[in-house]
Amino acid sequence: MQVIVDLCIVPLGVGVSVSPYIAACQRILADAQLEIALHAYGTNIEGEYDEVFAAIRRCHERVHEMGAPRITTTIKLGSRTDRKQTMADKIESVRNKLQ
Numbered sequence: 001m002q003v004i005v006d007l008c009i010v011p012l013g014v015g016v017s018v019s020p021y022i023a024a025c026q027r028i029l030a031d032a033q034l035e036i037a038l039h040a041y042g043t044n045i046e047g048e049y050d051e052v053f054a055a056i057r058r059c060h061e062r063v064h065e066m067g068a069p070r071i072t073t074t075i076k077l078g079s080r081t082d083r084k085q086t087m088a089d090k091i092e093s094v095r096n097k098l099q
Contacts, residue, residue, distance in 0.1 A: 001049045004087055006076040008042035009059055011068035021066060025059040032058075037087060042074070046087050049079070 011021045026043065029036045032055040035046035045052050056075070063071055 001079055002084065003047070003049050003052055003077055003079045004085075004090070005045045005052055005056075005078075006042055006074075007045055007056060007059075008074040009063060010072045011063050011066075012070040012072060014066075014068050021063050021068060024062050024066060028058045028062060029055050035087065044087050 009022070009025055011018050014021065022038075026036070026038060029043065029045060032047075032051060034052060034055060037044040045055070047055075056073075060071055060073070
C-alpha cells in the first residue's frame with residue numbers, strides 16, 4: 001500500500017539544536033530510496049507502507065545511537081485506494097486552484 005507520511009522526529013535531552021539528528025534521518029530516508037521533501041518542521045515521505053515504517057524505525061535507532069536518551073515523534077499518514085496520488089500531485093492540485 002502506497003502512503004504519504006508527514007514525519008517529525010524530535011530528540012530530547014540533546015540540547016537546543018537538533019539539526020545533526022535530522023540530517024542523520026534524512027540520510028537514512030534517502031538511502032531507503034523513498035521520495036522525501038524536507039520542510040521547516042518535518043519531512044514528507046512517499047512510498048510503500050512497510051518500507052516507510054522500516055526507515056522510520058532506522059531513524060529512531062540512529063538518533064538513539066547518536067546519544068538521544070528520548071525521542072518524541074509525530075506521524076501523520078495518508079493512503080488512498082481510489083487512485084494513485086503523489087506528494088507532487090497534491091501540491092499541484094492546490095496550486096491549480098490558486099490560479
